[in-house]
Amino acid sequence: MNERVKNISTEILSSNWYTLKKITYDYLSNGEWKTLNREAYDRGNGAVILLYNKQLQTVILTRQFRMPTYINGNPGGMLIEACAGLLDKDNPEDCIRRETEEETGYKINHVQKVFEAYMSPGSVTEKLYFFIAEYAKEMKVNEGGGLEHEQESIEVLEIKFDEAMAMISSGEINDGKTIMLLQYLRLHGLL
Secondary structure, eight states: OOOEEEEEEEEEESSSSSEEEEEEEEEEETTTEEEEEEEEEOOOOOEEEEEEETTTTTTEEEEEEEEHHTTTTTTTOOEEEEEEEEETTTTHHHHHHHHHHHHOBOOOOEEEEEEEEESOTTTTTOOEEEEEEOGHHHHHHSSOOOGGGGGGGEHHHHHHHHHHHHHHHTTTTOOHOOOOOHHHHHHHHHH
């Protein structure tokens, strides 16, 4: 518990897609208690994975429409990113195995957790669990593309690692979680 925080009250502002809360609390700053208000968007925790193939020097990424990026100036709203999904009450490893098969069509057994991170802690409660896993062609069990009932329309991309790294510099890949995982592979000499 943080002894500098007390009298927390929460008001639900929206629960349409996920939950947007207004939180009022007292915070001790410089010896004085102040009443503050913040909004927090709670969409649950998630997991993300980057599939890589050492022999081919490739990674598996996805491309899909992301409305928030579109309204913030991303022409076309398409985003190239690592496979990810919400935990939906699963543990992170089970979640990422499920999401990998649904989105990319690859059935993976061994995943390696590399770290956890809050991606936008000023306004979103979500913590992401980051994974990597090696893939091979024979692990492909379906076409992927996501689930229709979840309104997913996902394109699966197999990209040379060096090309993916260049796509960061060119701005073609500008998703934070994807950049972090690509950099992780580079920093650890995995590709």
